[in-house]
Amino acid sequence: LVVICNDQSCIADNKSDCNKVERENKYSRESNEKFKEYFDNIKKAKESYQPCDKTKCRCHSNVIQDDLKRFKDGITKELVGNIKTKGTKYQIINHKLYRDPECMFPARCSGIEHFILEILPDLPNMEFIVNTRDWPQIHKQYGAFGPVFSFSKSNDYYDIMYPAWAFWEGGPAIELYPKGIGRWDIHRKQLSKIADEIPWEEKIEKAFFRGSRTSPERDPLVLLSREEPDLADAQYTKNQAWKTDADTLHAVPASEISFAEHCKYKYLFNFRGVAASFRFKHILLCKSLVFHVGNEWLEFFYPALKPWIHYIPVDAKATKSEIRELVEFVKNNDAIAREIAENGYQMIWDNLKMKDVSCYWKKLLKQYAKLLKYEPVMDENVIEIKK
Numbered sequence: 107l108v109v110i111c112n113d114q115s116c117i118a119d120n121k122s123d124c125n126k127v128e129r130e131n132k133y134s135r136e137s138n139e140k141f142k143e144y145f146d147n148i149k150k151a152k153e154s155y156q157p158c159d160k161t162k163c164r165c166h167s168n169v170i171q172d173d174l175k176r177f178k179d180g181i182t183k184e185l186v187g188n189i190k191t192k193g194t195k196y197q198i199i200n201h202k203l204y205r206d207p208e209c210m211f212p213a214r215c216s217g218i219e220h221f222i223l224e225i226l227p228d229l230p231n232m233e234f235i236v237n238t239r240d241w242p243q244i245h246k247q248y249g250a251f252g253p254v255f256s257f258s259k260s261n262d263y264y265d266i267m268y269p270a271w272a273f274w275e276g277g278p279a280i281e282l283y284p285k286g287i288g289r290w291d292i293h294r295k296q297l298s299k300i301a302d303e304i305p306w307e308e309k310i311e312k313a314f315f316r317g318s319r320t321s322p323e324r325d326p327l328v329l330l331s332r333e334e335p336d337l338a339d340a341q342y343t344k345n346q347a348w349k350t351d352a353d354t355l356h357a358v359p360a361s362e363i364s365f366a367e368h369c370k371y372k373y374l375f376n377f378r379g380v381a382a383s384f385r386f387k388h389i390l391l392c393k394s395l396v397f398h399v400g401n402e403w404l405e406f407f408y409p410a411l412k413p414w415i416h417y418i419p420v421d422a423k424a425t426k427s428e429i430r431e432l433v434e435f436v437k438n439n440d441a442i443a444r445e446i447a448e449n450g451y452q453m454i455w456d457n458l459k460m461k462d463v464s465c466y467w468k469k470l471l472k473q474y475a476k477l478l479k480y481e482p483v484m485d486e487n488v489i490e491i492k493k
């Protein structure tokens with residue numbers, strides 16, 4: 107076989123070899139332009155990056171300021187009354203915790219209460235409404251207005267973000283984690299240990315994802331993986347809503363893969379689910395490179411993570427070929443990939459300890475309480491929550 111090609115001419119034994127080489131040349135020209143854009147993004151991100159203060163959960167403090175800004179004129183009894191049906195009411199009176207007798211998701215309430223109970227001695231009297239659904243409640247354009255605590259939101263909402271229940275318990279139950287994903291303290295230690303046991307050079311050079319189809323934003327990677335299994339291994343698993351293969355994009359559901367198994371892969375993908383997905387913090391601890399798709403859905407610790415420093419951002423509407431290009435970029439620039447992977451790991455390891463989660467809850471509730479314009483009186487029907 108003889109194929110001699112340059113930009114002007116192509117000599118080959120047969121035409122189809124010629125076309126293939128020309129296609130590849132065109133692809134690499136386009137890739138080079140794209141790669142230049144990625145290098146520029148990294149350069150700009152590095153120039154403007156200011157490492158945050160690692161002490162006393164300061165890396166996340168500005169999220170509290172931002173979320174409470176809308177309530178800077180004070181929180182009245184009427185304002186809380188407006189939104190009391192949006193979640194579960196909690197009261198703190200004389201360092202004791204009380205709650206509505208009903209909680210929509212009891213395990214989620216327990217996961218939340220775990221953190222509040224341990225900081226009670228430092229908290230003043232207050233009352234607040236906690237939304238335990240996945241979806242935020244206070245849209246900026248329509249509906250009721252008032253202070254509602256939610257674990258995740260996008261910029262379209264005024265909800266006040268709190269650390270999700272799943273840091274302790276109440277996370278989604280899957281076959282691998284039948285009691286629900288929780289105990290971040292244990293996951294942290296396990297993942298960090300595994301991350302150290304699998305050297306970067308031994309990680310499988312594929313873009314990896316396992317999860318259910320909670321958002322179609324996951325489709326392009328799953329489809330790319332079906333076309334190019336050497337580049338990506340991304341498959342849909344069942345969730346509780348699964349009825350037919352249509353819910354796994356017309357494929358048999360894949361087996362679930364533990365967080366630890368994820369660490370064997372060099373490139374890990376994170377996507378939104380219904381709101382933010384809990385996997386982001388886990389996969390960042392693998393010391394693998396994380397691709398984070400979409401920037402709309404947040405948890406309280408996301409703003410501390412910077413694109414091109416701690417992860418590679420991917421547009422929520424990225425096509426298969428745009429994703430392919432990004433993966434090709436990191437495969438061709440291993441040192442960059444490794445540096446971003448290490449940065450992402452370090453950010454979570456240093457700033458998302460259980461201590462940081464408790465610290466965030468404490469700062470958040472203390473600052474919220476300062477805005478209350480009335481002294482809460484214990485409701486008649488509340489129950490006391492104890493350890």
Ligand code: UDP
Pocket residue numbers: 278280282287316317318319320321343344345361362363364365378379380383384385
């Ligand atoms: N998960 C997992 N292994 C799997 C599938 C899911 O560890 O094979 C975890 C996943 O990381 C997430 C949770 O289970 O934290 C639920 O994942 P799913 O994709 O079903 O929904 P999501 O919450 O991401 O929208």
